[in-house]
Amino acid sequence: MTANLKLSKGDKVGLIACSDGVREENSLEVEALIKVLNSFGLEVVVASTLFRRDAYFSGAPKVRAAELNRLFNDDEIMAIFDISGGDSANQILPYIDYNRIRMNPKPFFGMSDLSVILNGLYTLGNINSYHYQLMNLVYSDGKEQQNAFYQSFFEGHNDLYDFQYKWVRGNHMSGIVIGGNIRCFMKLAGTSYFPDPTNKIILLESLGGRANKIVSLIAQLQQVGYLDKCAGLILGSFTELERYNEFSVVEEYVKEISESTKLPIVKTDEIGHGSNGKCIVIGQEIIL
Template sequence: MEVGLAACSNGHNKEWTPQVDELVQVLNDMGVQTALAEHIVATKDEFSGTDEERASDLMSFYKDDSIDAIYDISGGDLANGVLKYLDFDIIANSNKTFWGYSDLTTVINAIYTMTGKSSVLYQVKNMVYSEAEFQQERFRNYLAGTTEELFNLQYKFLQGTQMKGVVVGGNIRCFTKLAGTKYWPDLKGKILLLEAYGGGSGQIATLFNQLEQIGVFEQLAGVLLGTFTSYEKENLEYSVYDLLKMHISDTLPVAMTKEIGHGHDSKAIVIGKEMEFIAK
């Protein structure tokens, strides 16, 4: 198996290079060969290359028959810049799965909207972060054909008892960048996953306001809340669910999981796949 390591969002700081080297070694030890995109390390401000160059890196992996999957190892703000340069016909006809998280929410949902193909919301660099040993074991088992440890989620319902639909969304700030564009998914009957790294009550509340004002919550089959990293570290009176309740009906199912988000212990979830959640 060979994978491409891409970076469609912000370029890596030069001091992060050892992390990439370590990830390559970890994957190689699992029997996964790696090909690195040309533009990974930042060279000008936060850019590792122009939007077109980073998109070209990604498309080169889609065109390369030796590449079996694509893992994006970046995050930040710049990923939506590559969208206009992507060849979605090539992506649609490819058997490769794209993996990424955070700002790659834009690419993942655009791929689903434009091609119907699913992607995986997950940061493979979790395998070299603080929960490295745990994450490596999960990933090794996934490669061996056992998906439960990486993908099966523990969750609980906050409102309602079940929901079923195709999962879309991801990072709330990055997902809302797609609003009003051709890359915005059809949300009718969908389960919307929302998580965040940064943001206090004001920042999260304003994003919920935007989603309500463009009619999102009226269309959904349910909402799945992941972790809101910075928010949960602050001593705030409102919970994220408290804020969400200001914008939804009392009949819309809402579940939460501590296993999807920016935590180094986070699991993976497939965006663009139908899932069913039932209260236990």
């Protein structure tokens, strides 16, 4: 397993889009992000598959995977940041070179639809990956995010890792973290990229979806045997669900279906699609 990321001035980092390509109209945000990274002393290597070329994609699946493999194989690049999202990331899973990545590991950052790659890298590549959206550095909480990013990845503090939470059930959980965006994570069900949940902590969060959709996805998670095997559940932010004040519906359902095992559950508003989002490491043990 890789250790937590430690960056230094002069390091190179990669910028890529493995899901839907970044829209051209967002190029100014990308430029602002690169300026922030440059201000930290980082040199940014931009993948050829960053912006959309046709329709939604920054390249064909094999092309996007080849760019990701290239960044992993480049010994000068210390970390890879995927700033995309959408629906397209699982297209590249069969073309990722997991054997080479296992021999040449480095931190990969992404979230939302990138949950499929975060978990695939852990399951087949045996490396840690980081559930975090780098674009937070230039969003509404940008100054706070920039400070937490620098303190965590340059100074070795825990600013970006420490998240506030409350207990829904229990008072202790420990295990390796898997999961991410629930809609995207469930794309892996039945595939070799779906991690074994035994004694794992499952993170679930979502941008879209009201109570009926989220409950449906959690029901699927239970029906594939996940909730009977895991050691705990972290419920992150569910943006649309909480905007409609429907989280209590999901909370009660989760408690009901896991009553027999007394599954430990926590709720946090600091992991998910909010601009204040913290970072959690997929593939690393956590103790709450």
